[in-house]
Amino acid sequence: MEQQQEKLKEIARQIRRNIIEMLTESQSGHPGGSLSAVEILTTLYFREMKVDPANPRWSERDRFVLGKGHAAPALFATLAEKGFFPREELLTLRKINSRLQGHPDMKKLPGIDMSTGSLGQGLSAAVGMGLAGKLDNKDYRIYALLGDGEIEEGQVWEATMAAAHYKLDNLTAFVDSNGLQIDGPCTEVMSPYPIAPKFAAFGWHVEEIDGHSLEEISAAIARAKEIKDKPTVIVARTIKGKGVSFMENEVGWHGNAPSEEQAKQALAELV
Amino acid sequence: MEKMATRDAYGKALVKLGEQNSNVVVLDADLAKSTKTIEFKKKFPERFFDMGIAEQNLMGTAAGLAASGKIPFASTFAIFATGRAFEQIRNSIAYPHLNVKIAASHAGLTVGEDGASHQAIADIALMRVLPQMKVIVPADGIEAEKAVLAVAEMDGPVYIRLGRSKVPIIYAEDYQFELGKASIIKEGQDVALLACGIMVAEALKAAEELAKEGISARVINMASIKPLDKEAVVAAARDTGAVVTAEEHNIIGGLGSAVAEVLGENVPVPLERVGVSDTFGESGKPQDLLEKYGLTAKHIQEAAYRVLNRKRDV
Ligand SMILES: Cc1ncc(C[n+]2csc(CCOP(=O)(O)OP(=O)(O)O)c2C)c(N)n1
Ligand SMILES: [Mg+2]
Numbered sequence: 001m002e003q004q005q006e007k008l009k010e011i012a013r014q015i016r017r018n019i020i021e022m023l024t025e026s027q028s029g030h031p032g033g034s035l036s037a038v039e040i041l042t043t044l045y046f047r048e049m050k051v052d053p054a055n056p057r058w059s060e061r062d063r064f065v066l067g068k069g070h071a072a073p074a075l076f077a078t079l080a081e082k083g084f085f086p087r088e089e090l091l092t093l094r095k096i097n098s099r100l101q102g103h104p105d106m107k108k109l110p111g112i113d114m115s116t117g118s119l120g121q122g123l124s125a126a127v128g129m130g131l132a133g134k135l136d137n138k139d140y141r142i143y144a145l146l147g148d149g150e151i152e153e154g155q156v157w158e159a160t161m162a163a164a165h166y167k168l169d170n171l172t173a174f175v176d177s178n179g180l181q182i183d184g185p186c187t188e189v190m191s192p193y194p195i196a197p198k199f200a201a202f203g204w205h206v207e208e209i210d211g212h213s214l215e216e217i218s219a220a221i222a223r224a225k226e227i228k229d230k231p232t233v234i235v236a237r238t239i240k241g242k243g244v245s246f247m248e249n250e251v252g253w254h255g256n257a258p259s260e261e262q263a264k265q266a267l268a269e270l271v
Numbered sequence: 272m273e274k275m276a277t278r279d280a281y282g283k284a285l286v287k288l289g290e291q292n293s294n295v296v297v298l299d300a301d302l303a304k305s306t307k308t309i310e311f312k313k314k315f316p317e318r319f320f321d322m323g324i325a326e327q328n329l330m331g332t333a334a335g336l337a338a339s340g341k342i343p344f345a346s347t348f349a350i351f352a353t354g355r356a357f358e359q360i361r362n363s364i365a366y367p368h369l370n371v372k373i374a375a376s377h378a379g380l381t382v383g384e385d386g387a388s389h390q391a392i393a394d395i396a397l398m399r400v401l402p403q404m405k406v407i408v409p410a411d412g413i414e415a416e417k418a419v420l421a422v423a424e425m426d427g428p429v430y431i432r433l434g435r436s437k438v439p440i441i442y443a444e445d446y447q448f449e450l451g452k453a454s455i456i457k458e459g460q461d462v463a464l465l466a467c468g469i470m471v472a473e474a475l476k477a478a479e480e481l482a483k484e485g486i487s488a489r490v491i492n493m494a495s496i497k498p499l500d501k502e503a504v505v506a507a508a509r510d511t512g513a514v515v516t517a518e519e520h521n522i523i524g525g526l527g528s529a530v531a532e533v534l535g536e537n538v539p540v541p542l543e544r545v546g547v548s549d550t551f552g553e554s555g556k557p558q559d560l561l562e563k564y565g566l567t568a569k570h571i572q573e574a575a576y577r578v579l580n581r582k583r584d585v
Contacts, residue, residue: 059340113338114363114367115362115363118362121327121331121359121362121363122331124328125332125335128333128337128339129338131320136339159328161323162322162323
């Protein structure tokens with residue numbers, strides 16, 4: 001257990017380093033929301049999800065939908081680390097002819113279960129996957145990761161209503177609750193708060209955790225698996241830009257790539 | 272002449288599909304009685320999902336089902352399918368080339384009394400501009416049924432435009448629908464009438480009237496708006512030198528525009544477009560609306576005279 005935890009921490013660190021290197025190379029992309037989601041992705045892909053990098057379309061696999069598609073660098077780094085494609089390819093992010101698009105493209109890159117990028121659409125796709133799993137009597141699970149700004153989209157609540165209506169207990173959604181969006185703090189732009197009671201009122205099982213604690217993430221997922229007839233939302237308190245001191249909680253690091261100099265400093269912190 | 276609404280044919284086809292293929296699922300947004308998906312719901316309740324009055328989630332959920340190997344047919348009124356959920360169709364269905372069939376009913380002015388808010392006159396244009404999307408506008412109940420059965424066999428997103436009102440049956444039961452192929456219903460050498468949907472029957476009537484005056488009109492059903500049968504358009508233009516298009520849609524962006532694109536690049540012959548003249552509709556009986564907004568056989572006939580005059584001037 002101790003040992004596994006250490007291993008996961010090391011993977012998370014490596015994913016963060018890759019995110020910085022990818023964005024520095026592409027000189028574009030979204031560091032803040034990528035860094036805040038690293039522990040969630042690490043736990044999902046290295047501890048929880050049934051996936052087979054050699055057979056990315058395996059019909060029995062667990063599915064993952066990145067609602068906040070702009071955190072693609074974090075997902076790509078995770079998938080590469082897991083072995084879905086060569087690590088070297090990470091540095092082609094956002095470049096012409098690359099399989100690593102600015103936002104996840106399921107037809108281009110192995111391991112991507114849904115193309116996303118337009119905020120608010122991912123949870124609906126996850127609902128469709130949940131319905132398909134139920135129809136086919138499969139026991140695979142569907143995970144979605146939403147931004148706290150993203151849930152300002154009306155479609156998210158249409159999907160939230162539908163998931164509860166169809167009793168999709170095979171669906172678990174994370175809200176990466178880092179408190180920031182593009183124009184500022186969510187409280188100032190358009191408050192989505194309180195988040196947990198909203199989902200509860202829609203009929204979901206709700207977990208509230210520290211989204212950087214590997215233990216808490218695993219424990220919440222374990223409880224979600226026990227819940228019957230209800231989807232689960234895990235509201236994960238996170239820090240946007242987590243792991244790089246000058247990016248943490250800075251709204252300006254939502255969608256800017258670091259310079260060579262800044263990248264050096266960031267990588268020095270991520271050891 | 273026997274009549275049937277294309278939405279009724281859709282309901283019938285869905286039941287057949289449900290029996291043939293257990294992967295077919297149907298979604299609606301609280302309009303199952305109107306879109307006729309209710310027929311499928313009655314037979315296969317476990318494979319029918321009412322998503323409530325939430326069209327964006329309707330399309331997104333259909334995308335997720337398709338990503339999991341299902342063949343979802345997503346239905347609501349054309350105005351809401353292509354308008355409210357346009358960007359969901361674009362980003363969650365067309366871009367990832369997911370196998371979702373969007374079968375939208377109550378398209379065009381023949382919605383009737385519900386009025387302009389419910390009359391989709393831009394849906395063909397909206398769907399036609401999406402890469403990877405295919406667009407079908409069946410002319411009658413037979414073609415609607417055949418088209419629905421045909422698209423279930425092919426992979427990828429399709430938009431099928433269905434109507435509320437009963438329209439004359441043009442085809443025999445043995446008609447075969449083929450995506451990307453125009454269907455020549457009547458041969459002719461003086462002028463070509465290219466129509467889709469309810470306007471095909473009107474074009475046939477117009478051709479009969481023209482024949483009385485010794486004008487031979489070719490009538491072509493362009494149900495497959497995308498892919499468009501370019502060869503049939505080019506051949507019609509070469510053979511007749513005068514083309515009229517007719518559609519229950521804004522003249523901007525629909526069949527007329529698609530045909531103009533092909534003519535302009537290949538055989539620039541005189542063209543007249545019959546359609547809604549870039550205006551919104553209103554409440555009224557379908558037939559009264561078609562008269563008022565210029566969508567009858569008479570209007571096609573007049574367009575034919577105009578285009579024939581221009582042909583003489585060329
Ligand atoms: C529909 C839509 N509107 C706007 C955008 C532009 N956009 C990209 S990221 C973002 C802010 C997202 O904030 P949040 O969901 O909190 O993500 P995070 O803080 O985790 O990066 C916006 C507005 C988009 N991608 N999609
Ligand atoms: Mg945020």
